[in-house]
Amino acid sequence: MSAVLLEYPAKHVALLRINRPDALNALNAEVREIINTTLPMLDQDPEIRCVVLAGSEKAFAAGADIKERSTMSAVDVMKMSTTRGIAAFSKPLIAAVNGFALGGGCEYAMQCDIIIANDKARFSQPEVKLGLVPGAGGTQRLPRAVGKYNAMYMVLTGRLVNASDALRMGLVCEVVLGNCDARAIEIAIEIAALPPLTTRLIKEAVNAGSDMSLDAALRLETRAHQLAFATDDVREGIAAFIEKRPGQFYGR
Numbered sequence: 001m002s003a004v005l006l007e008y009p010a011k012h013v014a015l016l017r018i019n020r021p022d023a024l025n026a027l028n029a030e031v032r033e034i035i036n037t038t039l040p041m042l043d044q045d046p047e048i049r050c051v052v053l054a055g056s057e058k059a060f061a062a063g064a065d066i067k068e069r070s071t072m073s074a075v076d077v078m079k080m081s082t083t084r085g086i087a088a089f090s091k092p093l094i095a096a097v098n099g100f101a102l103g104g105g106c107e108y109a110m111q112c113d114i115i116i117a118n119d120k121a122r123f124s125q126p127e128v129k130l131g132l133v134p135g136a137g138g139t140q141r142l143p144r145a146v147g148k149y150n151a152m153y154m155v156l157t158g159r160l161v162n163a164s165d166a167l168r169m170g171l172v173c174e175v176v177l178g179n180c181d182a183r184a185i186e187i188a189i190e191i192a193a194l195p196p197l198t199t200r201l202i203k204e205a206v207n208a209g210s211d212m213s214l215d216a217a218l219r220l221e222t223r224a225h226q227l228a229f230a231t232d233d234v235r236e237g238i239a240a241f242i243e244k245r246p247g248q249f250y251g252r
């Protein structure tokens with residue numbers, strides 16, 4: 001059985017499921033490789049407009065595979081592919097976090113655009129307990145997401161943060177009782193029904209803009225706004241509003 005499963009739960013929606021439940025979905029080379037090759041393929045697929053990244057019942061991912069790491073040298077770590085495959089994905093990406101999202105698992109979730117969690121979700125950057133510094137965004141994306149002091153609390157203690165605290169910190173958008181996969185897919189279907197070029201432009205404006213001065217970011221937003229205005233989908237969106245019907249969007 002593959003370490004990552006690719007499913008198509010609805011039209012225009014793909015779901016990538018990390019599938020090593022016995023190891024709490026620890027991120028080994030196979031998982032990283034499949035994610036890093038599948039996401040660019042889904043990015044190129046015009047039929048796919050939104051992707052859900054999920055794990056299994058007990059864990060989204062309990063971080064890097066520590067057993068695999070135990071045999072790695074510093075040079076092996078330097079040669080490792082980064083997780084930019086997720087961050088480079090241009091379409092909306094939703095993390096469905098059931099159970100543990102630790103270390104690299106928390107960092108994978110943070111590279112998504114929306115995080116939905118279940119009530120059993122636990123987030124943590126436990127690298128410090130292993131003598132490690134987070135290596136895939138824990139010291140950078142986390143403070144940008146939850147603020148310096150919540151992030152410091154997590155990266156310096158390695159403590160588990162439960163779903164309601166993650167919601168309070170702003171790391172999680174919604175907490176679902178039971179399993180959150182269905183809710184993440186529901187949101188993906190909602191996004192996939194919207195103009196796909198526009199959702200990509202919005203994602204780009206938010207992500208690229210967050211690393212710019214406000215002035216430069218606002219100019220980027222203006223360009224994205226103008227570009228979206230040139231699409232057929234905008235004509236359709238406006239017509240659909242006036243005619244009081246749902247819009248049909250084709251990404252043109």
Ligand code: DAK
Nearest residue numbers: 022023024026062063064065066067082103104126135136
């Ligand atoms: N690696 C390998 N195996 C793991 C694992 C992990 N991270 N987490 C759990 N497992 C395995 C356990 O060894 C156990 O296997 P068996 O003994 O049954 O064979 C099985 O999953 C069930 O785990 P437990 O028996 O421990 O289950 P519990 O419910 O008692 O505890 C736990 C759950 C999540 C609290 C505990 O398993 C745990 O603390 N796990 C380790 C968490 C952790 O420290 N994660 C690694 C953080 S370091 C980078 C990119 C990313 C990273 C670094 C660099 N670059 C691009 C450069 C990321 C680094 C990290 O994530």
